Amino acid sequence: MHDANFAADPQAVYEQLREQGPAGPVELAPGVDATLVVGYETALRVLQNPSRFVRDSRHWRALNEGRIAPDSPAVPMLGYRPNCLFTDGATHLRLRKAVTDSLAKLNITRIRRDVEPIADYLIDQFSERGRADLLAEYAKLLPLLLFNKLFGCPAGIGDTLTASMSAIFDGKDPVRANAELDACLMQLIALKRREPADDVTSWLIQHPVGLTDEELKHQLVMLMGAGVEPERNLIGNALLQLLSGANGGRGAGMMVEEAVDHVLWHQTPIANYAAHYPVQDVDFGNGVVAEAGSPVLISFAGANSDPALSEARRSGRGAHLAWGAGSHACPAKDPAHVIAVTAIEKILNALPDLVLGIPEEELQWRPGPFHRALVSLPVAYSPTPATRVAAALQSRGVVPQQGAPSGHPQHTPQPSSEGGRRKGFWSSFLDIFRV
Structure with missing residues (x-):
């Protein structure tokens, strides 16, 4: 396999x-x-x-x-x-209760509200080019940035978390990436113990079961791993389904929700x-x-x-098994479904003439026994101005931070003032939106 x-x-x-x-x-x-x-x-x-x-x-x-x-x-x-x-047994029940109770505080309205500006930001990075890899430039990054938001990550911690999780999934220096991930999550836990907020990390800390810092770290790693990789595969595989000439894709009137359900049945992300x-x-x-x-x-x-x-x-x-079953069934299937549908709707509305950039039969699938995941998803479309962030700021009445770009984000992370260290996508996003 x-x-x-x-x-x-x-x-x-x-x-x-x-x-x-x-x-x-x-x-x-x-x-x-x-x-x-x-x-x-x-x-x-x-x-x-x-x-x-x-x-x-x-x-x-x-x-x-x-x-x-x-x-x-x-x-x-x-x-x-x-x-x-x-x-x-009892250990699983204790840990799962903390996780499920914390995730239950997320609602569909909040998830859509958090996904939409991230999608706008990412689409603005490539919309003027007319070509993109929707896996590397959209489906992969959106869940990472969203989890930074849901976990309440400040700029520096969020940049490290995003970079280390990407490296782990891509198999790039996993030992160093794991060490950096552990360190930044412990920093996040310490911060949220001092300054709790309206985020999943704070809710886990405040839960009555009283998780230790080590337990908190491992639940956060599990949530990231169980959320980011399956979510990017769900988004990528559903986009392929909609752009495909087979199985009644978008040209045959398939709705986004139908494409997501088709993937859960037939191209199960995990x-x-x-x-x-x-x-x-x-x-x-x-x-x-x-x-x-x-x-x-x-x-x-x-x-x-x-x-x-x-x-x-x-x-x-009927019941497919994409979300598992029994006492270990996925506790976040509703948020995961909403994230995928919202992300797909955003990209299709922003780039309505989106088509595959290469023949479908030339697409490659990543080797590995656990996932069903594309290597890349090249697409082509009519170039459009990178004005989505500006429009979102205007509609929400959000004011950019002083010195930040006013809705036309930089296409590459920029150097920060902290010893010349380059900003990541999360810092760049925070420079634009007050979130």
Whole structure:
């Protein structure tokens, strides 16, 4: 599942596994074996049976016995962290309650209000060129900047957070990026303990379960990782669906919400994840046995394509597994849906003649066992003036900070006065909007 053939046609692998039964053996990375569940009903049974299938990857026998190298590319995604994804029982309930209660304070109106100026800002960076990569220049950056806003990041911390998260996802010097991410999140936590505000970080700190700083850091990392990568894939894949000549895209009258739902069913942004560890050997049938302490992953994409769900897929009714299920189901599916729909509506309204910049068959998918993600999304359109920020400022009655550009943002981060350090996208955004 880690080569280019899988990236090009993952459904072929799911169908091959399905011929064996509801689950089958796979290799996630060189030397990293797992069982992948592709049957819908079997996936539900695993997801909804935490006493038999635990999420704490400290049960991973092959890793514990040294049969998997600590620097294996599978370890960062599957290795234990003390957050909601990798805990069970009372610990999981305590951490998840803090997260779900804090996220529940976000509402659709606030999310749209926060997404729209960020979208305006990013579109203004490339709208005059007539060509862009909507993945690198829009779908990737928008969730990062939005999370800075939702977490209440000031300029310097937000720039570091954005740069380090980008480096982690792109595989660029991950050790240094992880260290910088840890440091900037601890700075953010210390700041919000001193000066709480109306943001997710402050709400987590104030929650009655009393999270420690270390627990807070790990929940924030989990929220960033679980939010940014899937969100950019959801936005990018849905934009491709709308621009595609196949499957009734925008030219055939497909609505944005329909495109997002189509992606959740058919191009699931996080395609294979939710690693579980059986507490005893499990026989999935047809000779497929998952040994105790071995990773059992859920193929959300494979389960969604189960022939048993053909009627649900056609009608648009029924429950896909893109958001997971059971006690570890995604706690932010409604905000994630609103973010994607708002971001897509903004770009389509701003650039109404948007088309793919290369033939669809030349688009490439990123290798990797966990995601369904494009390498890039080149587009072309009629150049338009970069005036969206100015219009947004005027309509909102927002006054730029003194010395900041009045609605025509710089196209590259500019040097700051702090020792010549260059500003990032978040600092540049804050220079324009008082947020």
